[in-house]
Amino acid sequence: FKLPKIEGNIDFNQISFSYPSRPDTWVLRNIDIHIPAYQTTVFVGESGSGKSTIAQLIQRLYEPDEGLIMLDGRELRILNISWLRQQIGVVSQEPVLFDDTIFANVAYGRADYWNTTMEEVEDACKLACIHDFITELPQGYNTSLGDMGKKLSGGQRQRIAIARALIKDPAILILDEASSALDTTSDLMVQEALENCRKNRTTIVITHQLKYIGDSDLVYVLHEGEIVETGTKSQLLNINNGYYNKLSVEHSPHPKRRTHELDSINKRLGTPTSLQSNIPTPSPKAKSFTTLDFLSVDLSITPPPSATFSRKSWYLDESTDMDMLQETATYPKTKKPKFQFPILKLIRDTMDSKPLYFVGLIATIINGFVMPVFSFVLANLLNTYSIPDKDELVSKSREFALYVLLIAAINGISSHFKYYLLERASERWAVRLRHLGFGRIIRQPQSWFDKPENATGKVTTILTTDTESSKNLVGHFAGNVIFGMVSLFVGI
Ligand SMILES: Nc1ncnc2c1ncn2[C@@H]1O[C@H](COP(=O)(O)OP(=O)(O)OP(=O)(O)O)[C@@H](O)[C@H]1O
Ligand SMILES: [Mg+2]
Known part of the structure; x- marks a missing residue:
């Protein structure tokens, strides 16, 4: 299902979410969010509070456990996933650049990247404030990032990622800013690039840089997976002892902040901490599958009638066959396969x-x-x-x-x-x-x-x-x- 026209109003209604790999830890709990179309909504909060998770849910990389996410009043999960992702431009926290030319790296933002012209790529790069830098390179847009990638600064990498997100002229733009401090000049350039792209589209900014939040931006403050404060910057600053105020104090590198970040890294790495000790370790029985498993199974099998479909079966379009495959990956082991020699x-x-x-x-x-x-x-x-x-x-x-x-x-x-x-x-x-x-x-x-x-x-x-x-x-x-x-x- 595709919407004939997209505005970009996004609503989270009582969303709770835990990552499938850690089902017993809530990352978001009973969240209500309204993201108004054509405006900028900012998410702030300490490291690990769930900001990037919200961005992932909007892209439908995961499905919520409870609650509904709506786009322009329609349930997100009934929308065609490739269509949806074409409407959303994302600059992720750690932008991925491919071992290819700058031109290709930007053009890949579009589904029909083979039709992309140099002019379109240049326009996107101008908006992203990276055009001048590229033209100064000896090979310009044909410079290969395979050799260059490591020589680019964090800000330059991010601006290329911004150009890639902009080239499809998305109705919704998600900018997940890295918390690591970029050097001051490139930081400013990134901010300028962001200013350029916010115009006329729903923009979701995840940031640690409170100083760049606009006066009219709607701000959500997250704390341990819950929305604790909402409002404009000035409203939030007026809350005595509020979370936003605390964040602005912590904004400069501060021991407490670093502890949070360490905590988050530990969580990501799965290092047991007192908080995390109840997380189950992966089952040793976890089946390692082989090429034959996933190829032969898919080719020979329709799902058994009794297959229980988990939330993964919500992927109703091009990924469906793989979801079914996933659900049935153990099927030949449990039921006797009809065909004795799958090879x-x-x-x-x-x-x-x-x-x-x-x-x-x-x-x-x-x-x-x-x-x-x-x-x-x-x-x-x-x-x-x-x-x-x-x-x-x-x-x-x-x-x-x-x-x-x-x-x-x-x-x-x-x-x-x-x-x-x-x-x-x-x-x-x-x-x-x-x-x-x-x-x-x-x-x-x-x-x-x-x-x-x-x-x-x-x-x-x-x-x-x-x-x-x-x-x-x-x-x-x-x-x-x-x-x-x-x-x-x-x-x-
Ligand atoms: N793929 C994953 N599987 C399991 N847990 C995850 C996964 N990704 C994130 N988490 C956990 O979910 C919580 C929220 O993570 P999230 O990335 O949303 O935080 P964040 O607010 O974006 O933090 P930061 O400011 O550091 O980017 C963290 O505790 C994190 O460890
Ligand atoms: Mg994040």
């Missing part, structure tokens, strides 16, 4: 060079005949020496010598095709499996990546080593087994 089904469904593979198998079978037939011919050749008649000896030995030559030729040709075709077909298959696997991984909901068994390192290993093993299984291994069996039977 054969996988090959059938995903190998696109089957004819090549098939010819490779035939070559393997032919190659399997070579050894026993050769032994038979050689024995006959040696036998000819016992023939008393000289002429017959010569003609017979010539005949068998010719057979040996023929067998050598067949051996050469068949082993060439055996190795070349099996290797080629299985390598292409492995590449395809990697593409399919990667395509499915990037469609997973955010909560999937939070699970320890789906950590980046593990998922990458699956994509590289498991596909390599699958390749070897259908290439070398299958080839050798068939070769051995044929040799054995023919030999007998």
Whole structure:
């Protein structure tokens, strides 16, 4: 479902939320928020109070446990997720830049980035106050950030991220500012860039820099997952002993603030602290899955009727198949799978060079005949020496010598095709499996990546080593087994 026109009024009604990886710790508790369209709403609060979480809920990276989030009066969860994300520009706390040119890094902000023109990219960069810096680089917009990335300052990285968010001209802009102090000049530049982009759109700013909050901005103060104060800057400053007042005192680097940040880091890292000691450790039974699991399962299975769908099943559009996959990932283990050799089904469904593979198998079978037939011919050749008649000896030995030559030729040709075709077909298959696997991984909901068994390192290993093993299984291994069996039977 897509809204015909988007204003950008966002409402949180009694939202409670805990991260799926820590279900017993409330991160947000009974929150009510109104974010008015075309205005700037600011969220402040100490580190770990839940500000970035609010931004994640608006993007529907997670679903709330309780309550409803509305966009222009419609429930967020019924809206098409790709449409929704196209309406929202996000500059996250730690902007991610890709190993690509500056042009591409900005253009990626748009769904149809291949249609983006240099003019559009330049306009976005001008708004983000980074255009001048880019044009001074020797290669300008074609500078690769792979080499440059580390040389950019925090503020420059953020401004490139701002340009990326602006290029799609989003109705809603979310700016999650890093708490780490940027150097003063780039900090000012970032602020100027932000001023440029707030105009005419719903802007949500998460900041620790209270001094940049505008007089008319609506401010929400968060404390331990609850909204404790709301109002304009001047209203909040008038509350004696209020949270906002405390934050403005803590604004300069202060021991207490640092303790908060340390606390937050500890929480993120899962280091047990007194507060966190009741957090369950991940179950040791947590299943580590393999490429075969997630590819074959998806291809062969419709969800069992009894599948219980958790909140993940709210993803109703392009991610749906992956959610179902996730729900059913253990299905073959619990119910007996219909198909006994999932790898054969996988090959059938995903190998696109089957004819090549098939010819490779035939070559393997032919190659399997070579050894026993050769032994038979050689024995006959040696036998000819016992023939008393000289002429017959010569003609017979010539005949068998010719057979040996023929067998050598067949051996050469068949082993060439055996190795070349099996290797080629299985390598292409492995590449395809990697593409399919990667395509499915990037469609997973955010909560999937939070699970320890789906950590980046593990998922990458699956994509590289498991596909390599699958390749070897259908290439070398299958080839050798068939070769051995044929040799054995023919030999007998
Ligand atoms: N993916 C996650 N899984 C589990 N817990 C998380 C996750 N992300 C954040 N948290 C926890 O949720 C709480 C709120 O985090 P959040 O990132 O919203 O804080 P924040 O207000 O943005 O802090 P900061 O100002 O440091 O950015 C913290 O206790 C944090 O440890
Ligand atoms: Mg944050």
